[in-house]
Amino acid sequence: MRLTYSKQMLGAAAALAFVVAAGPLQAQTRAETLRYVTGASVNTLDPNIPGSTREAFAVSLSTYDRLVSFGRKQLNGKWVFDLDSIRGELAESYEVSPDGLKITFKLRKDAKFQDGSPVTAEDVKWSLDRAVTAKILGKAQLLTGSLTDASQFKAIDPLTFEVTLPKPDKLALPNLATVYPIIINSKLAKSHTTEEDPWAQAWLKDNTAGSGAYILESFKPGEQVMLKRNDDWNRGPGGKQAFFKRLILQSVPEPATRANLVEKGDVDIVIDLQASDAQSLEAKGKLQVISTPQYNAMTFISMNNQMPPFDKVDVRRAIAYALPYDDMFKAALFGRGELLTGATWADGKPPSGAFPIKQPIKLDLDKAKAYLKAAGFPDGFSTTFSFNVGQSATAEPMAALLKESLGKIGIKVDIQKLPDAQMSTQITEKKLPFFTEGIVAWLPSTDYFYRNFYTGNQRWNYSSIDNAELTSIAQEARFEADKTKYEADGVKLNAINFDQMPQVPLWQPSQDAVMAPSIAGYTYQFHRQVDYRDLSRK
C-alpha cells in the first residue's frame, strides 16, 4: 500500500517535472503553430476522391505539390490569386511552344518526396495519367483544359516533362495549377495498388505520398488534422519554406463557438464565420478582418427557363425589376460583398466582356408590372421559391424580402426550405421552378462561366437556358487566342445574358478571413480556402 502510494507520488512528480520543462518549449511552439478551425471537415487526403470536401482540398495543397501554381496580385488593396501569373512549383521552368501545342516543363533538381526519393518526370507522368484515366474528380476538371488522355503526357528524361495539346488551349496550363493534378510518389503509390484499384485510390485516401510543404502527423476524419513542416520544401515564392512548424486544423461546427475561439486568441484564423459575427468582430477592432469579395463566385436567383411561367422572357425580366436588391444584400450579408446590380450601362451595352458583371437592373415595380402584363400575367401567378438548409442563414432573410416584394406585383410565393441533398437532387432533375444558388469557377474566364453554367442540359446550367447563339459564341471564345476578339465575344455574351435574363445575378459574397493581428500573408485563393503555406506570423 505504502509502496504504491510513493510510486504514484513519484509518477506525479515526474509528470510535474516534465510539465515544467515543457512549459517554455510549448509556449514557443504555440507561436510557430497555426491553429485553424472550420465548420466543415476533411474527409480524404486525396482531393480526387469523389465527395471530397473543400477542407480536404486545402489539406492537399499543403501535402502535395503541383507542377505549377498561381501567383498573387492586389485587388482593391487585398491579396487575391492571379490567374495570369503562373509560376513553377515542382517545375523549375516551363515553356509553351509558339503554336501553343506543346508545354515543356523542367523539373527542379532538388525536389524530393517526403520519403526522400527524388521527384522524377516518371512520377509526374504517372500522376497526370491517373488524373485523366482513373474515375476521379480530376478527370472532369482537366477536360476543361483539353487534357483528356494519357498519351498527351510524356517523360522526356528524368527532369523533363512534356504535355501535348490537340488545340492551343489557354486553360491547359492554369488547369495544372488547380487542386486535382497532384504529383504523387508513383513508386510508393504503385506498391499499394490492387487489381480492382490500379491507381491506389483506396490507399491514397487515408495516406499521403507527396512532396508538399507539410507532412501529415495525424488525421481523424471529421475531427482534426495535424501536420508538421517539411523542412526540405523550398517551393514557396522566392524559394522559401513554409513559415509555421505545425498546423492544427479542427472542426468546430458551431459558428458562435468559432467566433469566441478566434476572439479569445486560441485560434489563429477562421474563414467561415457568420456575416454578423464577422461584422461585430471587425467593429471591435481587436482582430484583423480581411474581407475579399469572392470575385470568381456569384450568388443568383434562378428561374427554370423551360418551365412555365418562367419560360416567358418577360416574366424573368419582371422578376429582375421587382427585387429589393439593397435590402436583400443588407439583410442577408450585412452588406459584406459586392452587389451585382444597380449599374448603368451607357446606351444599354455591356461595358466589358468580363463575367460576372454588374447588371443595369434595380427595384422598379412599375417596370416590373409592365413586363408582367406583356407576358400575359397582369394579375401575377403563384410559385414556390426554394433554398437549401445549409444556406438558410443568408437565404432565409433574402427569401422573406423577395416574397414581400413580389407580392406587390401579384406574384404569390411559397418559400420552401430543402435539405441539401434533396435540393441538389431536384436541381439535377430540373424540377425546381424558382430558387437561389451560388456558383464558383476556379478558372474565372468569361467563356468558362458561360460554357459551364449557361449551356447544355446538365446540372450546372441552373436556369436550363438553351440559347443557340450564346452556346456557339461561348464555344468559339474558348479557343480564341486574340485578346480583342475574345473581349468582343465576352461583350456579346453579356449582352445576350442581360437580354434573356435566364437568372438574376445578386452579389458576390465576401470571404471574411478573421485572424489574429499577428498573422500575415493571407491571400484569397481560387479554391476559397486558406492556403496555409501563404501565412506567417509577424
Add this chain to the structure above:
Amino acid sequence: MKLASTAKRAARRFASSLPALFGVLVFTFLLMRVLPGDPAVFFASGPNAGKEEIETIRKQMGLDKPVPQQLVLYLYDVGRGNLGRSLMTGQNVTKDLKERLPASLELTFSALLIALVSAIPLGILAALRPGSLIDHGVRLFCALGVCVPTFVSGLLLIYVFYYLLGIAPDPTGRVDIFMTLPPSHTGFLLIDFLIAGDFEGWWAAFKQLILPACTMALFVIAPLARITRASMLASLGSDFVRTARSVGLSWWRIVVTYALRNAILPVITIAGIVFSTMLGANVLVEKVFSWPGVASYALDALLSSDYAPVQGFVLLMAFVFVIVNLVVDVLYGIADPRISIG
C-alpha cells in the same frame, strides 16, 4: 445462484429483442431510400462533377442495384459486422461509431451522474416540505432547466466560463489539442488517463467534459427531480413510514432506507429513458461543444443523405436502448427483490 439465474434471464430477454432489432434495421434501410435526396448527386458536387461522377458514386454505394438486392447485401454485411462506408468521413461506419460512441457515452454518463446527484436530493427536499419555499425553489429551478433549450444554456455557459471568466478551456472536443492522448483502453478518456497515470491529462479531459455535461444535466434534472418528489410524497405518506416514525427510528433510516428505497423504482425507469434519449438526441450539445459524438455524426449524415452512417446509428441506438432497458430491469430486482425479470 441468484446472480446466475438473473444473468440467464437477462440473456433470454436480450434474445427476445433480436427480432425488434432486425425490424429496426430493415425499416431504417427502406426509410432512407424512400426519403427524397440522392446521396450520389450530393457528393458529386465538385465544381465539375457531371453525370459520370454521379454514376461512379452510385456504383460505389451499390445504389445501381435494385433495392431488394441492396437490402440482402446490406444484411449480409451487417451480419459480418460491416455497417458499410460513410462517404462523409470516407471511413467504415463501424470504425466511426466505435471511435465516437465512447465520447457520447462518457458525456452522457457524466451528465446523468450530475443530474441524479442533484435531482434526487432536490426531489427529496421538496417532498419533505411540500408547499414550502424550498419546494417552490426546486420547482422554479426545474422549470428554468427545461424551458431553456440546451444550445442556449450551452452557449451561455461557454460565454460565461470560457469567454468572460476564462476558467474553462476552449470548447473544442474532448481534450486540449496540445495534450498527448493516453493509449486507448476503454475509449473513455477519464478512465484511460487514470490507467496511464497521467493526472494532468485527466484534469484537462475533466475540464473539457464538465461544461457540456452540466448543459445536458440541466435539461434532465427536471423530470428526475419531479418524479422523485412525487414518488417520495406517496412513499412518505404510506403506512410503513408512519409506523417507522412512531417507533422512533432515526430520520436517516426513515427517509433513506424506507421511504427512498420504496420510491426509487419510477426514478430508475425515468433515468433509463432519459439516458437513451440523451445519448441520441443531444445533437445540439455535441455541436455547440464540438464534441465528436455519435449524434452530431448522424445528423450530418442525414443532411447529406449518407445512408450507411444513418442506418448504423439507428441500429446502434436501438441496441443501446435494449441494453439500457435490460439494465433497468436488473436494477429493479436489486431495488425491490419482489420484482424479477423474465
